[in-house]
Amino acid sequence: MSWHERTSITDLMVGDVVLSYDINEEKIIEAEIIDRVEELYSDGKETFAISTGDYGINLTIFHILPYYRDGELIIDNSGTVEVGDELIVINEDELSIILQKVISIEEGITDNQVVYHPVSSNGYYFVNRILLHD
Amino acid sequence: MVIVHKDHGVYSFDESVPFHKKILSEFYHSKFEKTLKSNNIPYIITDYEDYDEDLVGDYFVGRFAHALIDKELHSKCFDKLYDYYGEKMWPNKKAYYYYDDKVRQYELLEKYGIQVPSVTCNDLDELLKNVTIGTVIKSTYGAGSESTFYVWEKEHLDNIEEYISNCYNSENFFPCQVQEYISTEHEKKIVITNDEIYGIKQKLDVGWEYPNHFPFNYGDEHWANRKGNKVESLNEREFGLLDTIMDIKTELNTPNLKFDIINEKVIEFTYMYGELLPETYKYMYFDMNTKSFEEKVVSVNDFAYKQSNSVLKHLGII
Structure with missing residues (x-):
C-alpha cells in the first residue's frame, strides 16, 4: 500500500489514488479517482448526519453506502440507515476495518449547494473513515 | 420458461449518471434476470432477431418503449408476440397500444371523465x-x-x-x-405498482425561454441525469382519483401505471416509467390490500425493482 494522507473530498482530482475497500474480497485496496461529478440538488432535500460516536458523516438522501444489519450486508441509500446498523470504518494507521454501530442520526435539509462526487475506479472510498459508495 | 427481451441500447446512460440513478435506471432485462435467477426460474434473454423464428417459452417480458429506433423494431413484432403469448406477456395488447398514443389515451380518459x-x-x-x-x-x-x-x-x-x-x-x-394551458404550481404523478399507489407532486417551471422548453427548462442533459424541480411526497388528502386509477388498471390488466395529473385531470398515463427517485426520505402510499395509507422509508434497492417485480407477480411467475 502506498504512502497516504488525509485530504478533503472536494480536493480530490482525477488520477489521485485513494484508499478503498473491496466489498466482495473484504479487503482494503487502492482505487483511482476516475471522474469528478458536480451536482446541484433541488432545495429542500433531506440530509442525514450519521454518527458512530467516534466518527460521523453528513449525507444527502441520494448517497449510497454499505452497512450491516443483523449481520447482513446492505448497500442502499442513506435514508434507510437506522440507529444500531453497523458502518464499515477504516483504521488508517493499521489499514484494517472495523464495524461501528450508528448511535445517532440527525435529519436536516439541503441548502441548494453544489455537491461534489469524486468517482473511484471500484466505486467506493472512505469519507471521515466511513466507507461510502461514490 | 420466461422469455426476457433485451433492452435496446438506446436506453443506456453514460457513466456520469449518479450511482443511485444507475441502480434505478438499470436495464429492465437485467432486473428481470436478477429476480428470475434468485428464484431459480428458467429464462432466456432474447432480442428482435429471435422473433423472426418460431416463438418459444410460456411468458414474455420486455421493455417496448418510445425511442424511435426501438419503436420501429417492436412495432413490427408486437402483434406476432401477443398472438403467441397473449396475456402472459408484458406489455399486453391494451397497455402497448395505449402507450405512446395520447390521442387514444384521451378516448379512455374521457370515458372516466378525467381527461384534459x-x-x-x-x-x-x-x-x-x-x-x-x-x-x-x-x-x-x-x-x-x-x-x-x-x-x-x-x-x-x-x-x-x-x-x-x-x-x-x-x-x-x-x-x-x-x-x-393550465396555470398551476404543481404537477402530480401517481404510480400504481405492487398493489401500492405512490404519489408525488413536482413544482412546475414558469418563464420558459422558448416554446419547446415547456413545461420544464431542461437543457441537453441525459434524461437520467436531469436535476428536476422540487419533488414532494403527496399527503393523504392530495392523492385523489384513487378509485379511477384502480379501475383503469383493472381495465388494462397491466401491473404498473403512472399518471401525470394537473388539477385532477390526467394529462397522460404510461404502462412503464422511470422509477420514482428517492427525492424524499419517506413516501406516503395507499395500500390496495388494506385500503389504508401507510408511510415507507425510500430504499433505492426496493424502488429499483418495484416495476419489474410487479410484472413478474402479475404474470404469476413469482
Whole structure:
C-alpha cells in the first residue's frame, strides 16, 4: 500500500489514488479517482448526519453506502440507515476495518449547494473513515 | 420458461449518471434476470432477431418503449408476440397500444371523465386552424415532453412549423392535441405498482425561454441525469382519483401505471416509467390490500425493482 494522507473530498482530482475497500474480497485496496461529478440538488432535500460516536458523516438522501444489519450486508441509500446498523470504518494507521454501530442520526435539509462526487475506479472510498459508495 | 427481451441500447446512460440513478435506471432485462435467477426460474434473454423464428417459452417480458429506433423494431413484432403469448406477456395488447398514443389515451380518459379537454389535429392545416395564444400542443407520440410546445405570445403563431421541427419525432408529429394551458404550481404523478399507489407532486417551471422548453427548462442533459424541480411526497388528502386509477388498471390488466395529473385531470398515463427517485426520505402510499395509507422509508434497492417485480407477480411467475 502506498504512502497516504488525509485530504478533503472536494480536493480530490482525477488520477489521485485513494484508499478503498473491496466489498466482495473484504479487503482494503487502492482505487483511482476516475471522474469528478458536480451536482446541484433541488432545495429542500433531506440530509442525514450519521454518527458512530467516534466518527460521523453528513449525507444527502441520494448517497449510497454499505452497512450491516443483523449481520447482513446492505448497500442502499442513506435514508434507510437506522440507529444500531453497523458502518464499515477504516483504521488508517493499521489499514484494517472495523464495524461501528450508528448511535445517532440527525435529519436536516439541503441548502441548494453544489455537491461534489469524486468517482473511484471500484466505486467506493472512505469519507471521515466511513466507507461510502461514490 | 420466461422469455426476457433485451433492452435496446438506446436506453443506456453514460457513466456520469449518479450511482443511485444507475441502480434505478438499470436495464429492465437485467432486473428481470436478477429476480428470475434468485428464484431459480428458467429464462432466456432474447432480442428482435429471435422473433423472426418460431416463438418459444410460456411468458414474455420486455421493455417496448418510445425511442424511435426501438419503436420501429417492436412495432413490427408486437402483434406476432401477443398472438403467441397473449396475456402472459408484458406489455399486453391494451397497455402497448395505449402507450405512446395520447390521442387514444384521451378516448379512455374521457370515458372516466378525467381527461384534459383537447382538440385533435391530424395535420398541419388542422393545427394552424386550432392553435391560439395560450395553448399547448402535444404530439400523440413521445415521452418526457420531447414533443410538446407552448404558444404564449403572438409571434409564436408564425413559427409553429419550427417548433414541430424541434421535436424528436418531427417527421411523424401528427396527430397532435391542442389543449388550453393550465396555470398551476404543481404537477402530480401517481404510480400504481405492487398493489401500492405512490404519489408525488413536482413544482412546475414558469418563464420558459422558448416554446419547446415547456413545461420544464431542461437543457441537453441525459434524461437520467436531469436535476428536476422540487419533488414532494403527496399527503393523504392530495392523492385523489384513487378509485379511477384502480379501475383503469383493472381495465388494462397491466401491473404498473403512472399518471401525470394537473388539477385532477390526467394529462397522460404510461404502462412503464422511470422509477420514482428517492427525492424524499419517506413516501406516503395507499395500500390496495388494506385500503389504508401507510408511510415507507425510500430504499433505492426496493424502488429499483418495484416495476419489474410487479410484472413478474402479475404474470404469476413469482
